[in-house]
Amino acid sequence: xxxxxxxxxxxxxxxxxxxxxxxxxxxxxxxxxxxxxxxxxxxxxxxxxxxxxxxxxxxxxxxxxxxxxxxxxxxxxxxxxxxxxxxxxxxxxxxxxxxxxxxxx
Amino acid sequence: xxxxxxxxxxxxxxxxxxxxxxxxxxxxxxxxxxxxxxxxxxxxxxxxxxxxxxxxxxxxxxxxxxxxxxxxxxxxxxxxxxxxxxxxxxxxxxxxxxxxxxxxxxxxxxxxxxxxxxxxxxxxxxxxxxxxxxxxxxxxxxxxxxxxxxxxxxxxxxxxxxxxxxxxxxxxxxxxxxxxxxxx
Numbered sequence: 001x002x003x004x005x006x007x008x009x010x011x012x013x014x015x016x017x018x019x020x021x022x023x024x025x026x027x028x029x030x031x032x033x034x035x036x037x038x039x040x041x042x043x044x045x046x047x048x049x050x051x052x053x054x055x056x057x058x059x060x061x062x063x064x065x066x067x068x069x070x071x072x073x074x075x076x077x078x079x080x081x082x083x084x085x086x087x088x089x090x091x092x093x094x095x096x097x098x099x100x101x102x103x104x105x
Numbered sequence: 106x107x108x109x110x111x112x113x114x115x116x117x118x119x120x121x122x123x124x125x126x127x128x129x130x131x132x133x134x135x136x137x138x139x140x141x142x143x144x145x146x147x148x149x150x151x152x153x154x155x156x157x158x159x160x161x162x163x164x165x166x167x168x169x170x171x172x173x174x175x176x177x178x179x180x181x182x183x184x185x186x187x188x189x190x191x192x193x194x195x196x197x198x199x200x201x202x203x204x205x206x207x208x209x210x211x212x213x214x215x216x217x218x219x220x221x222x223x224x225x226x227x228x229x230x231x232x233x234x235x236x237x238x239x240x241x242x243x244x245x246x247x248x249x250x251x252x253x254x255x256x257x258x259x260x261x262x263x264x265x266x267x268x269x270x271x272x273x274x275x276x277x278x279x280x281x282x283x284x285x286x287x288x289x
Binding site for chain 2: 040
């Protein structure tokens, strides 16, 4: 992949992400806060972004969304689950939800 | 008697309808709305078409500690916490939203509901009165529902350390047999 292509794709992902986040927040802020794993202040900021601001933010050469499993142990455990797919999902959901709590504390 | 506001009454009726649709029992409605018992009963019959179940609500904390209910109630309480801590949604509204998210999770994973709305509401009340709390698992770091009087220094959750007979119910066995028959 060439550098230009990569930058383009990153901008697309950013745009998609920001626009999706914005419409999620507009629809139901409380639910969006949980799903996006952000706090209400950030949600308010994203909601108030104008299209021009979103474009600027999207083209900054960095991804605006971050990988939520930054703990290698947890990631290994979740991908290496062999027993039951449904249980793996439950486990992942519990960890994701409690992680959002810790980010605020 | 104080005069009731029509607006509050309307809001309460709407809330009550929503709760009844989710399967809340009359005791939940009574404590979360200001509507009278007779009105709630009438409303319940109109929405559901049947009389509400009678008897007391389940009051034991032990149910939440058995394996499968523990997984589901831990998920629910984590959702509820994330919502109440990260946004200004509180009270019954937060319970409602968390339960909707829990239902949606079940739906996307084609999982069966273990926690009913009344149970979820009871769980939140148990947490408020410190009859239950969460402990962090030593292996995965997730927060799980536990009894406050137990020791949790080396707590390992039911998903990291699955009990040998976990999930091996009569129904699971029947399902497996049916799948085998279909394959043969």
